[in-house]
Amino acid sequence: MNDNFTNEYFGIGIQNGKTPxxxxxxxxxxxxxxxxxxxTIGNRYAKQSCDTHDVVKALPYxxxxxxxxxxxxxxxxxxLVGVELDETxxxxxxxxxxxxxxxxxxxxxxxxxxxxIEKCHSLVKFKSEKSLNVAVAGSIVLYDRGINKPRS
Structure with missing residues (x-):
C-alpha cells in the first residue's frame, strides 16, 4: 500500500453553521x-438541494x-487547523x-x-479585510491543500 496515502488524511467541518x-x-x-x-458541530446537517451528489452517503459524516x-x-x-480572520x-x-x-x-x-480558537494548533486566514462565505473559504483551503502538498 502507498505510504503517502496511509499517512495522510484530512477532514473539514463547520462549527454552528448558520445556513444549510x-x-x-x-x-x-x-x-x-x-x-x-x-x-458539523452544533447545527445538524440536512440534505440540501445544492448537495446533488448526496455527499453524506459518500464520505463519513x-x-x-x-x-x-x-x-x-x-x-x-x-x-486542528482553524480557518478564521484573526490577527494571530x-x-x-x-x-x-x-x-x-x-x-x-x-x-x-x-x-x-x-x-x-484557543484549542487550534494553527489558524489560517486569507488576505482579505472582510470574511468570506464559509463554503467559499473552506473550498479555497482544500484547493490550496491540493496544490501545496502537505509536508511531514
Missing part, C-alpha cells in the same frame, strides 16, 4: 477535493453537539498544511468560538 445551503456546497467541495470525512465533544474525538495525531492567523499563502489534520470553520455570522 453552505453546508451542502462545502460538502460537495470536500468530496471533489479529496477530504476523508466531514462534520460526523455530528457533534458541542465543541468539547468534537475536540475529545479528534483523530489521534491530527492537527497565518496567511494561507505561506501556510504548510499538516499531513493529518482537521480543518474547522466558524459560523458565517460569528466565526469560531473563543474556545475553538
Amino acid at each position: 445551503e453552505n453546508l451542502g456546497v462545502l460538502w460537495r467541495s470536500a468530496q471533489n477535493l479529496g477530504a476523508s470525512f466531514i462534520f 460526523f455530528h457533534y453537539e458541542t465543541f468539547e465533544d468534537f475536540y475529545k474525538n479528534l483523530p489521534k495525531g491530527a492537527r 492567523a497565518e496567511n494561507l499563502e505561506t501556510f504548510h498544511h499538516p499531513r493529518r489534520c482537521v480543518y474547522l470553520l466558524g459560523a458565517e455570522d460569528h466565526g469560531m468560538s473563543k474556545k475553538a
